[in-house]
Amino acid sequence: MIVTERFPGKELAYYRALKRRTALPAKEEKNLAVLEKGYRGEYEYDRVFDETGHSSVFVFRDIYLRIGGSVAQYDCLVVSDDGIVVNEIKNYSGLYCYDRGKWYIRDSQVSEDALAQLRRAVGKLVKLRYQVRGQFDITGKIVFPNIEFRLQTNDEELWENVVLRSGLRNYLLQFKNLYAGRVAEEIAELIRGHIVPNPYFDKCADFDVLRKGLYCGSCGGFELENRKYHLVCESCGSKETKETHIIRAISDYKALFLNEKLTKKRFVEFIDYKVSPRTVLRMLNIYCERTWNGAFTYYDFKYQNFEDAYVNSNRLWRYKDYNLKYE
């Protein structure tokens, strides 16, 4: 069973939202492409794992653990009575060579060493196990979920530590034979107790240079016709409710201004007053946790992102979206 769901990380959400409202410099554009590719790989891994089934084990997706003063990121941890399995997911594509601790693609060396990363990730958990005098196994694999990834190496140790796309289904199927009982519960509790938010990303966008307003969920256009219950895109004709637009904007605001409080005043400025403050207030009260402090009232988005709020808010939507992208 899934203990922690995977969502696009802070950095990916930040650049996605930023790209909507500003022209990204080439370097940041490239960074976004790398992040998107990484996320696609994790998504593919999750998809296959969901298919093969994980009801008999605990699965932690995309977590940060503080162990012994430093924080390490884990793509996926599988916990059973046997112990912890670490899966480091790399969405590489193309022909990679590995030789004596170094990775190469087309004769140029790759800056990161996936095997060393896996060793560090496992090592951290070993440290944690030592702290609690635990007695369980900790193993790990590097998973390459991209069908276009090929690996050339004579290194036996590496082969023992990798799972390629062709073997992914069989690899994940083995978890169906594991069992999560009392021991696994204790390990899961231990892991849960060490989860922290991603401490490595703390960028905050420049409010003044961002394009203000609301944009079409289908084509991204900012020219919208304001109807009573909907906003209609003037370029593609998509019609989305004000509610949908506001949730999307709250999600963007959260991604762009990590350390900045969301106030109604700031938010209506962010959406360039395209929806009345009254409507904004109604939505903020539905989708956010309100911290009431008179003139300094601020709101915290209850959901991870737009999709999370859109799907999981359990609201009765009287008015519908007519988004051409999904039709």
Added chain:
DNA sequence: GCTAAAGCTATCCTCTAATA
């Protein structure tokens, strides 16, 4: 410390237009 003004939000109410 007091008071008035300004800012923010909730509630009551009516009207309207999307939906079944």
Added chain:
DNA sequence: TATTAGAGGATAGCTTTAGC
């Protein structure tokens, strides 16, 4: 066509701020 959620006007109540 009937229903009814959502939008927004009016107003009251609360907090903060500025001026004395």
